[in-house]
Amino acid sequence: MENQPILATDRLLLRPFTLADASMVQRLAGDYAVAATTLLPYPYPDGLAEIWIASLREGIDRGEIAAFAVTLAGEGGLIGGVRLQIDRGHARGELGFWVARPCWGRGYATEAVRAVIEYGFSVLGLHRVYAMHFSRNPASGRVMEKCGMLHEGRLREHIRRWGVFEDVDVRGVLHDEWRERRTGPAIRECRVS
Ligand SMILES: CC(C)(COP(=O)(O)OP(=O)(O)OC[C@H]1O[C@@H](n2cnc3c(N)ncnc32)[C@H](O)[C@@H]1OP(=O)(O)O)[C@@H](O)C(=O)NCCC(=O)NCCS
Numbered sequence: 144m145e146n147q148p149i150l151a152t153d154r155l156l157l158r159p160f161t162l163a164d165a166s167m168v169q170r171l172a173g174d175y176a177v178a179a180t181t182l183l184p185y186p187y188p189d190g191l192a193e194i195w196i197a198s199l200r201e202g203i204d205r206g207e208i209a210a211f212a213v214t215l216a217g218e219g220g221l222i223g224g225v226r227l228q229i230d231r232g233h234a235r236g237e238l239g240f241w242v243a244r245p246c247w248g249r250g251y252a253t254e255a256v257r258a259v260i261e262y263g264f265s266v267l268g269l270h271r272v273y274a275m276h277f278s279r280n281p282a283s284g285r286v287m288e289k290c291g292m293l294h295e296g297r298l299r300e301h302i303r304r305w306g307v308f309e310d311v312d313v314r315g316v317l318h319d320e321w322r323e324r325r326t327g328p329a330i331r332e333c334r335v336s
Pocket residue numbers: 176177178180181239240241242243246247248249250251252253254274275276277280281282283285286
């Protein structure tokens with residue numbers, strides 16, 4: 144995955160996933176607490192993380208996906224993931240993200256998502272970054288709010304999750320808004336991986 148850089152923030156290093164991450168992805172993203180507010184499978188099947196990581200390459204090479212393993216700077220342990228699904232035609236990207244349950248509440252998601260939004264605007268040249276979250280998941284909405292993403296609407300019973308139709312909130316930020324509102328550097332360093 145040569146064409147995706149490493150992003151350094153104050154406390155995190157966002158790098159491409161490698162197959163060596165597979166067992167941790169299965170363990171951390173396979174946590175019920177993470178699966179319950181995403182569309183990740185639960186239980187997380189053996190072998191799926193390897194397939195998912197391998198499948199990223201094609202999307203990254205085609206410029207349709209940016210996927211970052213979120214790791215702690217210094218010790219390097221994997222604590223989450225942030226993914227940007229890119230639609231070049233509309234110059235927009237849809238974010239998805241998760242953080243391992245033991246690491247919640249420390250601002251890691253906000254720090255990682257801010258970095259990927261900045262990457263989307265300044266490196267990929269996107270016009271808009273947006274994301275959806277279950278309306279019953281205020282923590283995710285709060286992360287997006289802290290990242291300057293405005294609440295744009297609620298899609299009623301938009302997703303069927305485990306047999307239940309669920310409301311979903313949409314948040315987004317436009318390039319110019321991001322530039323006007325940003326307070327400090329979201330990325331300390333962006334280097335080739
Ligand atoms: C949502 C998630 C990414 C947040 O990660 P995190 O690292 O804990 O996020 P942060 O610490 O950066 O910020 C969380 C914010 O939500 C707030 N929050 C947490 N639970 C909340 C709740 N029940 N109601 C309202 N706000 C809540 C926190 O107080 C914090 O805001 P603050 O800084 O103003 O106090 C994490 O809980 C997660 O991975 N959940 C499962 C997967 C998921 O839902 N992903 C998002 C899918 S769109």
